[in-house]
Amino acid sequence: MSKEPIAVVGVGQTKHTAARRDVSIAGLVREAALRALEDAELTWADIDAVVIGKAPDFFEGVMMPELYLADALGAVGKPMLRVHTAGSVGGSTALVAANLVAARVHRTVLTLAFEKQSESNAMWGLSLPIPFQQPLLAGAGGFFAPHVRAYIRRTGAPAAIGSLVAYKDRRNALRNPYAHLHEKDLTLEKVQASPMLWDPIRYSETCPSSDGACAMVLADRAGAARAPRPPAWVHGGAMRSEPTLFAGKDFVSPRAGQDCAADVYRQAGITDPRREIDAVEMYVPFSWYEPMWLENLGFAAEGEGWKLTESGVTGIDGDLPVNPSGGVLSTNPIGASGMIRFAEAALQVRGRAGEHQVEGARRALGHAYGGGSQFFSMWLVAAEPPAG
Amino acid sequence: MTPAPAPEVLSAPLAVEFPFTRSLGPVQSAFLTGLRERTVLGVRTADGRVLLPPVEYDPVTAEEIRDLVEVGTAGTVTTWAWNPAPRRGQPLTTPFAWALVRLDGADTALLHALDAPGPDAVRTGMRVRVRWAGERTGAITDIACFEPYESEPDPRGAPHDGEFADPVRGIVAPARLDYVYSPGRAQSRYIAALAGRRTMGERCPSCRKVYVPPRGACPTCGVATEEQVEVGPRGTVTTFCIVNIKAKNLDIEVPYVYAHIALDGADLALHGRIGGIPYDQVRMGLRVEPVWTEGGRYPDHYRPTGEPDADYDTYKELL
Numbered sequence: 244m245s246k247e248p249i250a251v252v253g254v255g256q257t258k259h260t261a262a263r264r265d266v267s268i269a270g271l272v273r274e275a276a277l278r279a280l281e282d283a284e285l286t287w288a289d290i291d292a293v294v295i296g297k298a299p300d301f302f303e304g305v306m307m308p309e310l311y312l313a314d315a316l317g318a319v320g321k322p323m324l325r326v327h328t329a330g331s332v333g334g335s336t337a338l339v340a341a342n343l344v345a346a347r348v349h350r351t352v353l354t355l356a357f358e359k360q361s362e363s364n365a366m367w368g369l370s371l372p373i374p375f376q377q378p379l380l381a382g383a384g385g386f387f388a389p390h391v392r393a394y395i396r397r398t399g400a401p402a403a404i405g406s407l408v409a410y411k412d413r414r415n416a417l418r419n420p421y422a423h424l425h426e427k428d429l430t431l432e433k434v435q436a437s438p439m440l441w442d443p444i445r446y447s448e449t450c451p452s453s454d455g456a457c458a459m460v461l462a463d464r465a466g467a468a469r470a471p472r473p474p475a476w477v478h479g480g481a482m483r484s485e486p487t488l489f490a491g492k493d494f495v496s497p498r499a500g501q502d503c504a505a506d507v508y509r510q511a512g513i514t515d516p517r518r519e520i521d522a523v524e525m526y527v528p529f530s531w532y533e534p535m536w537l538e539n540l541g542f543a544a545e546g547e548g549w550k551l552t553e554s555g556v557t558g559i560d561g562d563l564p565v566n567p568s569g570g571v572l573s574t575n576p577i578g579a580s581g582m583i584r585f586a587e588a589a590l591q592v593r594g595r596a597g598e599h600q601v602e603g604a605r606r607a608l609g610h611a612y613g614g615g616s617q618f619f620s621m622w623l624v625a626a627e628p629p630a631g
Numbered sequence: 632m633t634p635a636p637a638p639e640v641l642s643a644p645l646a647v648e649f650p651f652t653r654s655l656g657p658v659q660s661a662f663l664t665g666l667r668e669r670t671v672l673g674v675r676t677a678d679g680r681v682l683l684p685p686v687e688y689d690p691v692t693a694e695e696i697r698d699l700v701e702v703g704t705a706g707t708v709t710t711w712a713w714n715p716a717p718r719r720g721q722p723l724t725t726p727f728a729w730a731l732v733r734l735d736g737a738d739t740a741l742l743h744a745l746d747a748p749g750p751d752a753v754r755t756g757m758r759v760r761v762r763w764a765g766e767r768t769g770a771i772t773d774i775a776c777f778e779p780y781e782s783e784p785d786p787r788g789a790p791h792d793g794e795f796a797d798p799v800r801g802i803v804a805p806a807r808l809d810y811v812y813s814p815g816r817a818q819s820r821y822i823a824a825l826a827g828r829r830t831m832g833e834r835c836p837s838c839r840k841v842y843v844p845p846r847g848a849c850p851t852c853g854v855a856t857e858e859q860v861e862v863g864p865r866g867t868v869t870t871f872c873i874v875n876i877k878a879k880n881l882d883i884e885v886p887y888v889y890a891h892i893a894l895d896g897a898d899l900a901l902h903g904r905i906g907g908i909p910y911d912q913v914r915m916g917l918r919v920e921p922v923w924t925e926g927g928r929y930p931d932h933y934r935p936t937g938e939p940d941a942d943y944d945t946y947k948e949l950l
Binding site for chain 1: 641643647655659688689691800801806814818838840850851869872873890891898915929948950
């Protein structure tokens with residue numbers, strides 16, 4: 244029996260910001276969920292199941308958000324699942340929800356991811372003082388910066404590439420009312436003059452710390468037919484994992500990421516992603532990850548990703564726009580960041596991305612990664628339903 | 632090679648502790664501010680029940696609810712369990728009952744401590760009342776505990792607008808988890824060898840890769856690794872970053888170089904700090920050796936050996 248086609252019929256986000264002190268966590272997730280329901284013109288009663296994700300528990304100290312948030316998300320009397328894959332969790336959460344529809348377990352699923360970084364400290368959460376281990380690291384930036392240097396060495400990319408990505412994404416964010424950072428006065432010179440935090444990563448090439456939530460309503464074919472606005476159709480979705488560290492691990496272009504992308508393209512019938520995909524929302528928490536993922540995801544040959552960035556191909560008016568929403572570099576409620584990528588990809592093919600709409604986008608890729616570059620989740624969404 | 636003697640498996644306490652903050656939102660803000668003012672507020676649902684503690688969203692209809700109700704400060708125990716040995720951070724230091732108390736005017740029960748001389752003095756259905764804390768800040772601990780109190784139930788709740796002067800909008804919720812951490816057998820052996828300033832890895836019997844630090848199993852092949860292999864002491868900086876951010880509880884001056892170091896004979900890099908060279912002169916391929924300090928469990932840092940830099944091709948798989 245074939246799978247049920249999956250449609251994204253509702254998308255909702257909060258206005259992401261440094262601190263939402265006016266709402267509880269319940270109030271925050273509720274805002275995103277209500278906006279997704281409004282977009283789909285559905286009510287709580289129309290939802291069959293809720294799938295929720297957030298980053299590791301230490302990031303907020305809420306051990307069972309699925310328990311605490313059941314009433315805020317209208318999940319009483321319904322199945323509620325929680326997904327947990329570090330920074331990629333927003334993507335994995337959407338895929339678990341999608342699979343419930345594809346398998347015809349449920350017809351209409353609300354999926355949601357969130358983070359309230361202001362109530363915690365992610366750097367602390369990532370650097371617990373483990374006995375017998377030498378404390379060295381200074382958060383995620385210290386972990387990823389050596390891999391960026393390895394990329395630069397391997398490809399001979401000019402030093403300015405990172406600043407080009409950061410400038411582009413922050414400019415794109417000005418078109419997105421939900422983005423956290425709206426740096427109207429930012430210039431490329433300012434990015435390049437910003438302090439080195441973890442050389443070769445500069446302050447302005449680093450994601451912010453945000454409070455925010457993102458929600459989507461996924462439905463089956465019948466639900467899509469009833470939807471008041473054009474849906475986004477899921478043509479492929481996949482997750483892959485690998486260990487944090489192992490002999491032969493390629494941190495610059497992890498095998499799990501390549502395999503995950505290849506699986507998604509196979510499902511979607513894509514043979515030339517560079518030509519066939521119109522917009523990409525990829526998880527770029529540090530600017531250099533744009534060229535790195537361009538290669539890992541098959542948009543450029545190994546060593547060539549930075550050339551797409553440098554030549555403007557990834558700009559919002561380029562022929563492969565990457566992160567037209569402003570991306571993780573402009574908005575990072577960690578647990579939600581992956582789902583925002585997936586949701587923004589859906590908005591593009593629905594023609595509902597507003598000021599950051601990529602003209603004529605028919606196919607878009609949403610991408611998330613997490614942990615020590617070890618969890619990957621991606622989906623490919625399109626304006627047309629899948630064949631068959 | 633002679634098998635290493637079975638090491639003592641290490642363990643040590645690990646306390647994970649953080650003062651998480653919580654923004655309360657409108658309903659919890661009114662509830663906790665009310666406690667500070669000796670006023671207990673529940674919330675009325677669409678079907679007319681009064682929930683206490685109050686919630687922001689109706690569990691039946693999922694709609695937002697803001698209809699606050701002041702309930703009584705006396706109530707009835709609906710069930711309980713005796714706590715003979717209170718732990719740190721619990722409401723009372725002497726043995727007490729954990730009780731669910733349905734306050735007069737509420738339809739649900741609140742969990743709190745009930746101060747009673749012994750389990751024989753507690754029963755379901757008994758009447759109790761709030762014992763307020765002397766100093767109240769807008770927290771659940773403003774109710775110090777409940778205490779036995781004979782009274783007639785008064786089921787009437789009164790509507791309340793939830794407005795108070797100087798409302799509490801956020802709280803600090805300190806969390807602490809006490810673990811006993813053990814690095815396990817393989818890492819214990821590794822740490823024991825380090826005490827003799829030797830770095831011991833383990834070779835996978837299947838792929839022949841040498842793991843440092845060892846973890847007792849090869850993550851690629853999924854088989855146990857037993858064969859002990861001494862690596863280093865010299866190695867090559869394969870990649871690095873220059874850290875310019877001072878970490879709070881880390882006694883290292885910035886800037887410093889955090890590097891991936893492939894010790895000679897190891898098949899993946901370990902992480903260490905580079906010293907003995909200006910930070911801006913560190914480079915990929917730099918040959919380094921460990922520098923030990925008296926009593927240090929690990930090399931304090933690695934310094935240049937003075938050898939020529941390693942050729943990129945010799946370490947490009949070890950970044």
